Amino acid sequence: MRIELRGITKRFGSFTANDRIDLVVEPGEIHCLLGENGAGKSTLMNVIFGQLQPEEGEIVIDGETIKFANSGEAVRRGIGMVHQHFMLVPVFSVAENVVLGFEPTKSFDRLDRKKAADEIRRVSKEYGLEVNPDAVIEELPVGLQQRVEILKALSQDAELLILDEPTAVLTPQEIEALMAIMRSLAKAGKSILFITHKLKEVRAVGDVITVIRQGRVVGSVPPTTSEAELATMMVGRDVKLTVTKEAAAPGDEVLEIRDLVVRDDRGLAVVNGVTLNVRAGEIMALAGVQGNGQTELVEALAGMRRIESGTITVRGRDVTNNKPREMLDEGLGHIPEDRQRNGLVLSMSVADNLVLNTPRRAPFARRGTRNLDAVEQNARQQVKDFDIRTTSTRELVSSLSGGNQQKVIVARELSRPLAFLVASQPTRGLDVGSIEYVHRQIVNQRNEGLGVLIVSSELDEVFALGDRIAVMHEGRITGVVDATTSRETIGLMMAGASSQSAHD
Amino acid sequence: MTDLATPTPSAAPKVIPVGRTRVIGYITAGLGLFVLLAFGLGSSGNAHSVLTFTPVNTSTNAPWSIGALTVLTRYWNMAAGLIAIAIGVHMIVRRPAKGAMVRFGVAAILFLFALLLWAGRDPGPSQGLHVNLTSILIGSSALAMVLIYGALSGIMCERAGVVNIAIEGQFIGGAFFGSVIASTTNNFLLATLAGAVAGALLGLVLAFLSLRYLSDQIIVGVVLVTMMSSLSSYLNLQVLSPYPNLNTGNLASNIAIPLLYKIPIIGPVFFNQSGFFYFMIVLVSLISFGLFKTRWGLRVRAVGEHPKAAESVGINVIRTRYINVVLGVAIAGVGGVAFMASQGAFQVGYTSGLGYVALAALIFGRWRPSGAVSAGVLFGISAYLALNLQTYNIPISTEILGMFPYLITIAVVAGLVGRVRPPAADGQPYKRD
Numbered sequence: 052m053r054i055e056l057r058g059i060t061k062r063f064g065s066f067t068a069n070d071r072i073d074l075v076v077e078p079g080e081i082h083c084l085l086g087e088n089g090a091g092k093s094t095l096m097n098v099i100f101g102q103l104q105p106e107e108g109e110i111v112i113d114g115e116t117i118k119f120a121n122s123g124e125a126v127r128r129g130i131g132m133v134h135q136h137f138m139l140v141p142v143f144s145v146a147e148n149v150v151l152g153f154e155p156t157k158s159f160d161r162l163d164r165k166k167a168a169d170e171i172r173r174v175s176k177e178y179g180l181e182v183n184p185d186a187v188i189e190e191l192p193v194g195l196q197q198r199v200e201i202l203k204a205l206s207q208d209a210e211l212l213i214l215d216e217p218t219a220v221l222t223p224q225e226i227e228a229l230m231a232i233m234r235s236l237a238k239a240g241k242s243i244l245f246i247t248h249k250l251k252e253v254r255a256v257g258d259v260i261t262v263i264r265q266g267r268v269v270g271s272v273p274p275t276t277s278e279a280e281l282a283t284m285m286v287g288r289d290v291k292l293t294v295t296k297e298a299a300a301p302g303d304e305v306l307e308i309r310d311l312v313v314r315d316d317r318g319l320a321v322v323n324g325v326t327l328n329v330r331a332g333e334i335m336a337l338a339g340v341q342g343n344g345q346t347e348l349v350e351a352l353a354g355m356r357r358i359e360s361g362t363i364t365v366r367g368r369d370v371t372n373n374k375p376r377e378m379l380d381e382g383l384g385h386i387p388e389d390r391q392r393n394g395l396v397l398s399m400s401v402a403d404n405l406v407l408n409t410p411r412r413a414p415f416a417r418r419g420t421r422n423l424d425a426v427e428q429n430a431r432q433q434v435k436d437f438d439i440r441t442t443s444t445r446e447l448v449s450s451l452s453g454g455n456q457q458k459v460i461v462a463r464e465l466s467r468p469l470a471f472l473v474a475s476q477p478t479r480g481l482d483v484g485s486i487e488y489v490h491r492q493i494v495n496q497r498n499e500g501l502g503v504l505i506v507s508s509e510l511d512e513v514f515a516l517g518d519r520i521a522v523m524h525e526g527r528i529t530g531v532v533d534a535t536t537s538r539e540t541i542g543l544m545m546a547g548a549s550s551q552s553a554h555d
Numbered sequence: 556m557t558d559l560a561t562p563t564p565s566a567a568p569k570v571i572p573v574g575r576t577r578v579i580g581y582i583t584a585g586l587g588l589f590v591l592l593a594f595g596l597g598s599s600g601n602a603h604s605v606l607t608f609t610p611v612n613t614s615t616n617a618p619w620s621i622g623a624l625t626v627l628t629r630y631w632n633m634a635a636g637l638i639a640i641a642i643g644v645h646m647i648v649r650r651p652a653k654g655a656m657v658r659f660g661v662a663a664i665l666f667l668f669a670l671l672l673w674a675g676r677d678p679g680p681s682q683g684l685h686v687n688l689t690s691i692l693i694g695s696s697a698l699a700m701v702l703i704y705g706a707l708s709g710i711m712c713e714r715a716g717v718v719n720i721a722i723e724g725q726f727i728g729g730a731f732f733g734s735v736i737a738s739t740t741n742n743f744l745l746a747t748l749a750g751a752v753a754g755a756l757l758g759l760v761l762a763f764l765s766l767r768y769l770s771d772q773i774i775v776g777v778v779l780v781t782m783m784s785s786l787s788s789y790l791n792l793q794v795l796s797p798y799p800n801l802n803t804g805n806l807a808s809n810i811a812i813p814l815l816y817k818i819p820i821i822g823p824v825f826f827n828q829s830g831f832f833y834f835m836i837v838l839v840s841l842i843s844f845g846l847f848k849t850r851w852g853l854r855v856r857a858v859g860e861h862p863k864a865a866e867s868v869g870i871n872v873i874r875t876r877y878i879n880v881v882l883g884v885a886i887a888g889v890g891g892v893a894f895m896a897s898q899g900a901f902q903v904g905y906t907s908g909l910g911y912v913a914l915a916a917l918i919f920g921r922w923r924p925s926g927a928v929s930a931g932v933l934f935g936i937s938a939y940l941a942l943n944l945q946t947y948n949i950p951i952s953t954e955i956l957g958m959f960p961y962l963i964t965i966a967v968v969a970g971l972v973g974r975v976r977p978p979a980a981d982g983q984p985y986k987r988d
């Protein structure tokens with residue numbers, strides 16, 4: 052499918068999210084879109100997908116000008132989309148989500164569940180994206196949900212596939228696999244629009260790279276362009292792609308986890324005897340393939356999941372099975388892996404979301420009433436410091452771009468005195484400029500004595516931040532090593548080898 | 556791509572501890588203790604109760620006769636109490652992940668049964684009164700039927716994401732028009748149709764205000780109930796009072812199913828009922844099948860859980876909601892006709908909150924038709940007993956007895972809060988970007 056956008060303009064009120072965008076995707080082409088958080092990439096994709104109506108401009112598909120009234124029409128015209136914020140029904144099974152809208156049926160409108168499950172098994176085998184068709188979405192970690200979202204788009208045999216940041220929560224192997232899928236689809240003549248913030252991926256898989264800044268096309272370049280040049284085009288200034296950090300000067304233990312056992316929603320002990328400690332002034336990176344118990348471990352630390360046995364100690368105080376509120380009082384900062392579910396109240400403003408963890412304290416509360424001036428002032432400061440792109444601090448946080456929503460959480464968690472910070476994929480969906488800033492902030496706080504636990508399936512981040520690296524596999528810590536350990540060793544440990552045998 | 560499969564941790568799955576189960580366990584055990592002490596030990600050792608099983612319903616002469624059963628009140632009730640205590644203690648200790656409400660339901664039925672035996676005991680205050688089990692079940696079935704109609708209506712609306720708290724008002728509307736049409740045409744099919752149309756129109760109002768103008772659905776619901784109860788008083792005064800032949804003798808006759816209705820005890824309860832009862836059973840099966848087995852149901856539930864996701868695969872959220880609300884409220888309208896036809900005529904205020912109990916049945920039944928049936932039966936029996944225990948000379952005032960079904964409702968709903976999950980988008984206005 053050849054798709055051409057001519058002068059697409061999309062406004063939200065007085066704010067122009069897309070400003071006269073021209074773009075052509077040829078059949079068999081992998082077209083990458085790069086741009087800062089809030090540049091207007093997702094908005095543009097939603098316009099193509101029929102979810103948003105542009106104010107101006109037209110979309111031409113194979114020579115024919117078309118107008119989609121809704122995304123159903125776009126899907127029927129052969130467009131598939133992987134959404135940045137998944138369009139999955141949490142209480143449905145994987146199979147139900149994948150077939151929704153295109154259900155195979157038997158007589159009397161009955162769902163053909165067997166056919167649906169078989170079809171999913173076939174597609175997931177074909178593309179190497181294994182998931183259990185009967186698993187319920189809300190019980191899956193985000194990485195697996197991402198797989199389902201991709202499967203859903205692939206199962207429709209789309210002629211144009213839109214992938215809006217599909218790699219943000221995938222493991223390196225999954226990303227490899229996805230890129231292989233993209234290449235084979237392109238070879239078969241399908242067109243692909245691919246959004247990512249990882250410059251490496253763009254250069255590895257793209258045929259053409261188009262950079263967008265503040266709603267406008269900055270230019271299109273070939274994939275041979277260097278990462279530094281791409282970053283500069285995107286952000287409009289030079290960006291340091293790796294943080295330089297001073298050696299850690301660890302102090303006393305702030306967080307001690309001993310023999311922790313935690314069950315997941317199905318009752319399985321997915322954290323199965325974890326022992327780990329984090330000292331003040333150091334960053335402990337917890338590496339591991341998603342779904343090995345990290346999610347539940349973090350939830351237990353945040354007081355959001357019951358601890359079956361074992362203890363958690365913060366600065367010598369037993370905090371096992373504390374409530375979330377009590378954990379906040381102990382000085383916990385928490386960046387959750389699923390920002391929309393556990394990090395934000397989407398129907399509240401940016402300013403209110405920025406004080407969610409401290410609404411009852413001075414200066415945001417006074418004698419039982421809220422101090423809205425202080426809330427507003429705080430919001431202005433954070434929006435400026437963290438470069439949160441929003442038209443106003445009163446804007447609903449749901450209307451922010453994905454990366455900017457993430458920045459709201461990071462800003463909130465880092466802006467009060469903490470004892471320790473637990474961060475799951477803290478830079479998920481952030482652009483290179485913002486990653487630089489957030490990494491810098493975390494390192495600065497570490498220098499001032501904060502203990503940090505970073506949970507990430509992304510080795511780049513693990514190595515960029517970690518002073519020590521712990522690897523988790525099947526609910527256990529397979530080893531704690533220092534940051535000079537090779538990637539290969541860590542990779543082996545992530546697959547289950549102990550640190551001893553991995554070294555040999 | 557070998558190491559991508561999800562890990563399979565070695566530990567076997569165990570029950571998930573749920574704090575609430577304990578609370579319900581305590582309530583259940585407490586209920587059992589009360590039965591044991593008040594109804595068991597509260598009856599003297601030589602007291603006995605007589606259970607009979609012949610419907611007093613005169614339209615069909617019982618072709619069979621089953622003798623009366625005399626039981627020793629004290630020991631039967633002590634047994635009932637002990638069973639309820641055992642169920643409660645089991646819940647406190649083992650905290651089963653599922654079935655807490657079913658267990659509570661069983662204990663509540665035991666409670667009601669013991670209450671009956673106790674009320675009819677001899678020697679006791681109401682000597683000579685037998686406990687006619689079959690009659691009680693028949694009487695309860697009429698109330699249960701109405702509650703189930705109401706709960707089904709709620710299921711249709713809320714599964715698609717629109718809260719319908721105006722079931723009470725829709726009962727009233729259906730009952731009013733049903734009575735007028737039944738009286739003028741003497742045809743219950745037409746009356747049912749009239750009730751359904753009245754309901755559909757009310758549904759249209761609810762859908763229009765909440766889908767087009769994104770009004771708060773609870774407030775629209777309250778307004779609808781208030782409007783319907785005032786309107787029905789007004790029309791009653793202006794129309795039904797001056798023309799009494801518009802509202803007369805509308806008792807729906809029973810249709811006995813050959814042979815089956817002769818089954819002792821339950822035959823007359825299930826197989827000698829009005830058409831409304833059978834229609835309700837058809838509806839329950841249809842909606843249950845539709846919601847969980849068909850493409851239509853999958854789409855409706857998607858709309859109620861995550862309208863954006865539904866929209867993104869081409870499902871028309873607004874249209875789905877319109878259709879479901881209109882159909883759902885039509886069902887409530889039919890429920891109103893059914894109630895009217897079991898009472899014989901329309902009366903102002905005679906639904907006395909049944910629509911709200913239906914709402915509780917919807918929650919107790921976890922937004923499922925099968926659950927609505929269980930809840931409807933439990934609430935139906937307790938509501939019927941509250942009305943009819945007055946014939947026994949028991950030392951409890953009728954006002955207190957009248958509170959009984961609502962007390963059970965409160966206990967049930969309080970025990971459930973936080974345990975059952977409504978559809979995620981229930982009650983939330985949906986706006987396309």
Ligand SMILES: Nc1ncnc2c1ncn2[C@@H]1O[C@H](COP(=O)(O)OP(=O)(O)OP(=O)(O)O)[C@@H](O)[C@H]1O
Pocket residue numbers: 063066068086087088089090091092093094095135440441442450451452453454455480988
């Ligand atoms: N419904 C909306 N109402 C108001 N503003 C909106 C709405 N949707 C998006 N915006 C604004 O449009 C801008 C572009 O958002 P968009 O989601 O397209 O960014 P993006 O390029 O995808 O960024 P990211 O990389 O963070 O996902 C943002 O500044 C956002 O605040």
Ligand SMILES: [Mg+2]
Pocket residue numbers: 092093094135215452453454
């Ligand atoms: Mg985006």
